[in-house]
Amino acid sequence: MIIVLTGLILSASPSQAKNEVNAAPSSSQEINTNLVLADLLENSGSRQALIDKLRAADGGPTASPSDSKLTSTEAQPKGEQKKSFARTIALTTSNIGSSIKQQFSALFTAVAALFNSEIATAETAAIVAVAINIAVLIGVTFAVFILFRLFARRPFSIINTWACKGAKKYAMLRTIGAVTAAGLVDTGVVLSAYLIGNTTASLLHTHNGADATRLALLLNAFLLVEGVKLLLRMLFASRFPALRLLPLHETQAKYCNRFFANLVGFTGYGIMVLVPIVNKNLAPTSGAALTTLVVLCAAIYFSIVVLRNKNDIRQNLLTKAKAYQGVRSIVLRLLARYWHLLALTYAIAVTFSSVLYPETALPFIATASLKTGFYIGIGALLLTIIRQLIGREINLPTSLTEQLPQLQSRVNTYIPTGLKVLGTLVATIISVFTLDAWAVFDFYAWYDTETGSSAVSSLLDCLLILVLASAFWILAASYIEHRLSPNKKVTPSAAARAETLLGLFRSSLAIVIIVMTVMIILSEIGVEIGPLIAGAGVLGLAVGFGAQKLVQDIINGVFIQLENAINTGDYVNVGSHEGTVERVGIRSVALRDLFGTYHIVPFSSVEAVSNFTRDFAFHLGEYGIAYRENIDHAIEHLKAAFEELRQGAHKDDILEDLQVAGVSALADSSVNIRVLIKTAPGMQWAVGRAYNRLVKMHFDKAGIEIPFPHTTLYFGEDKEGLAPPAYVRVDTDKPEIAATEASSTTS
Secondary structure (H helix, E strand, C coil): CHHHHHHHHHCCCHHHHHHHHHHCCCCCCHHHHHHHHHHHHHCHHHHHHHHHHHHHHCCCCCCCHHHHHHHHHHHCCHHHCCCCHHHHHHHHHHHHHHHHHHHHHHHHHHHHHHHHCCHHHHHHHHHHHHHHHHHHHHHHHHHHHHHHHHHCHHHHHHHHHHHCCCCHHHHHHHHHHHHHHHHHHHHHHHHHHHHHHHHHHHHHHHHCCCCHHHHHHHHHHHHHHHHHHHHHHHHCCCCCHHHCCCCCCHHHHHHHHHHHHHHHHHHHHHHHHHHHHHHHHCCHHHHHHHHHHHHHHHHHHHHHHHHHCHHHHHHHHHHHHHCCCCHHHHHHHHHHHHHHHHHHHHHHHHHHHHHHCCCCHHHHHHHHHHHHHHHHHHHHHHHHHHHHHHCCCCCCCHHHHHHCCCHHHHHHHHHHHHHHHHHHHHHHHHHHHHHHHCCCCCHHHHHHCHHHHHHHHHHHHHHHHHHHHHHHHHHHHHHHHHHHCCCCCCCHHHHHHHHHHHHHHHHHHHHHHHHHHHHHHHHHCCCCHHHHHHHHHHHHHHHHHHCHHHHHHHHHHHHHHHCCCCCCCCEEEECCEEEEEEEECCCEEEEECCCCCEEEEEHHHCCCEEECCCCCEEEEEEEEECCCCCHHHHHHHHHHHHHHHHCCCCCCCECCCCEEEEEEEECCCCEEEEEEEEECCCCHHHHHHHHHHHHHHHHHHHCCCCCCCCCCCCCCCCCCCCCCCCCCCCCCCCHHHHHHHHHHHHC
């Protein structure tokens, strides 16, 4: 905004002076004519325009703009034909100073002429009569306006009470509805006062002969200024907090409303009422001087308020900056440090522009400022509504979360990202329209070109594609989770398979969506995707030949998954490794063995898969007894041990009764009896260990011998078959052996 205004100041054009010449009316008073003529002759641009006009009226040749430009260029020295930036600034400052001097000099001269000439007495009387009519119109209009405002407090209070009720989620929607309703009521008050003022103006014109033009100027100014104040009340309503769009404290809102209302009222009524009257009764230069005076007073008032509130606003901005991170925090901190400089620069730029272009600068600046505020307000309001409706975090129902465990986290991940993208888009749109409002960039002219329309269309198409791709990803991933998400009713093996397939399908779906989205977006922005697709095919073929092992890994992995051979949590034997499956990918499986070692086995090296935890398992036990033991008696104790096992901690892991296969072998030193226990998958080892313990305890209690290896000592024999003597020494140090030796000696 400041750069725009600075450029407006530096781009001073002689056409403005020419417009002033054409707009200057001829006065009946000689003093006014002389003043106007003197002002025109003092300004080089006005003097040249007057000369051209006189020549045209006399039928002489008139210099064209190009000739004038050529003449002025040739008349200049070569060193000054191309002015530097510093010289331009200096000339602009000098023109501003001389313009202010001429304007105020003309104003003081015209005012002095009113009090020093004989004609001034009649003009003063006419001015007094006009002032009386205007005062009557002002009194009636504003009295009706204030009275109707008092009557409107009751509807405002009812609307405010309604807006304060209801859920917090829809607070901004209720606030917008309440502000709109209050704005309609306030608009009715302003229009009613305007209509009554219009009726009063008609009566004054009919009975007192008042100038209808002056009265219409006042009423139009009242309608415009009070309309702007109405918008300010919608932003800074001090009495009713629910009718205030901006989240400010009551004291702050009251202060802001009073400040902006005073500024708008003083500037609006001064420029739209007083300046036209002065232009008509005195001279255009006097009106320009009055415009400069009004703008200068408003700028001084604005600067005083800015400097007075510099520290308070800085602290508020720093407090808000602490609540954010990243770029927003940096921007708020910079704005907190330099906001007052920006505001003062804006005031200075407005003042200088009004001095250089008193007739065109102020309407342009006012319109551009209002448009900028409107764009920013609409964008901020839109984002606030979206944030309040959606919220920072979405909580889904518990039943849906159980079926789709990743949906809530996924939605809460995409929504903040979407809000950031939307905020960036809104900020971009606001910046573009703001530049258009300040005539820096003509958006509509650029959009009419083929490049502009194509760029906007491509941008909208890309955003729509991204939104559709995100929505499709959320819906498809949620459907996959719904179909494969394990629940309490399925078996552990089915749950493991669902978890494995869920990761596989989710990764494949993400790759497909990303590739398709990128291809479509490239096509939308004008990139030919045909060569890309052909190149990708050739590259895929080359990669396929060069990475056959990788392709084999992927293909084997797909078929292994389709056959449901391996799931996460299974205990398997693949290749030369055995362990619990921790991860099943597209090309490899990760195992952790009993020693805690982590193995990654490529599917290409897997020739067979041995899964120990599929559907059910068996504990295969063979228990040997001595040849002298009764086999049926031993089987009874095996069944007794099983019954005790079923009553213990593993009762839920045993699926069927004990299966006694019978005698499996007559071994060298034992008779082996085989039994089978059907268990839940993966529990066969724990059940077997517990059953072995109980079998040993039952056999010991029944006195059933469990054979163990015996050693026979052979001392050899000679050719006659006689064994050599075995020399045995008895250790008498041990009391047990000594007692045994004494007993044998006695016998």
